[in-house]
């Protein structure tokens with residue numbers, strides 16, 4: 548019996564590593580533990596979610612359509628058109644969108660969908676940012692392609708530097724994962740960056756998969772989306788897939804509902820692929836999801852609550868540990884010198900659980916990774932808990 552060696556090559560997943568690191572450590576007994584390592588939304592979803600699921604309870608016996616109901620598909624197409632101010636018809640319910648049982652599975656399956664055995668007569672490459680969100684690494688690593696980690700930092704605005712991609716690499720690139728807003732760094736691509744990436748994808752015939760799950764949690768300006776870049780280039784969605792989720796926008800991580808949109812040829816292929824190994828979205832969940840995508844009243848107040856958390860963090864940290872307000876998402880990416888050691892100390896001495904940046908990044912040949920100096924801190928608690936936790940961090944570090 549063998550386990551797929553590609554799985555072993557990926558190493559331990561982020562949170563297993565964190566558990567192994569912190570399990571032997573007993574946090575100070577006199578302080579209440581505060582978990583800031585996971586990005587689990589703490590706000591409740593709108594009540595309509597539970598009401599609509601309950602109202603469709605007679606549908607739990609039915610296998611749902613893999614392609615999604617027409618109601619959900621049109622709610623998604625309408626939301627995309629509104630959110631990204633697209634010309635009518637740029638995204639249609641029939642051809643351009645496909646519901647997913649959470650974005651995670653779609654991001655992973657995207658690599659199985661598009662990575663061939665060979666590209667331009669060579670082993671195919673899958674490009675991804677470093678540091679990364681685990682699923683992008685998983686898709687890249689299990690696809691059969693060679694994962695190519697593109698280092699990002701404040702100097703590159705937390706985005707892969709497109710100037711550093713050689714034509715030789717681009718020729719054998721099959722897939723490029725981008726995360727915007729980025730988990731963990733909060734960086735957001737601007738319109739020029741996305742247009743350039745899409746043009747490269749078309750020139751070298753690879754697929755751009757943009758994870759836009761945090762697009763509704765932003766500080767100042769709404770992050771630009773891949774579809775807006777495609778629209779500016781004439782409206783053709785060729786070579787583009789964008790991924791969206793209700794997990795953060797509507798605080799519905801437990802609903803497992805998201806979607807992929809983009810190039811109609813890829814969407815048709817995605818449906819075929821998911822018929823083999825994807826999970827349908829249950830009909831009561833589809834009904835609730837359609838209503839959530841149609842509703843904007845809960846989205847702005849939710850964003851404001853995250854902004855207040857960032858304000859609370861800024862009031863405590865000011866410019867320490869390289870604090871900056873993330874353009875999007877709800878994570879702080881703090882430069883603490885040695886992220887693993889800081890996470891250990893914060894748990895032992897302050898009962899605050901954080902995630903070492905090293906566990907979201909890949910070391911290079913010299914053994915160092917671009918996440919080594921950092922911890923990721925999820926701002927999901929209320930402001931006073933965040934302030935108390937960060938005060939404790941300051942005391943220890």
Ligand SMILES: Cc1ncc(COP(=O)(O)O)c(C=O)c1O
Nearest residue numbers: 649650651680730760792794805
């Ligand atoms: C960057 C990023 N993409 C995707 C996901 C998964 O989203 P979903 O709940 O829709 O599967 C997460 C979840 O934390 C995430 O941080």
